[in-house]
Amino acid sequence: MCVIFNEVLGADHLESLAVFEGMQWALQLGLKNIIIKLDYQSLIPAIQRVASDIPWDLRGIVEDIILIIALQKGKPKVKDQEKEAKDQVKEAKDQVKEAKDQEKESKGD
Numbered sequence: 001m002c003v004i005f006n007e008v009l010g011a012d013h014l015e016s017l018a019v020f021e022g023m024q025w026a027l028q029l030g031l032k033n034i035i036i037k038l039d040y041q042s043l044i045p046a047i048q049r050v051a052s053d054i055p056w057d058l059r060g061i062v063e064d065i066i067l068i069i070a071l072q073k074g075k076p077k078v079k080d081q082e083k084e085a086k087d088q089v090k091e092a093k094d095q096v097k098e099a100k101d102q103e104k105e106s107k108g109d
Contacts, residue, residue, distance in 0.1 A: 015040040023068040
């Protein structure tokens, strides 16, 4: 699927439009189990209806996304890519630490 956006006001606007287009496409295909991965931090709570501090120029898009979600009668999982990446880094550091600890233990024996 290829969509061309002619008038984009910024990265947050573009990402909001991309989510909207993707959700429309998913609705047309009848998909229910949807995972949305985002970089635009303010869009996540707006879609989940936890926060209402979304910029005025994106409110219509966000409301349309929420409507599509309601039409799908599902709850797409909205993932915070930054948090997901931080969690992966923490997990990798924990694994390295554990490996070092095991190495120290084996050398001590």
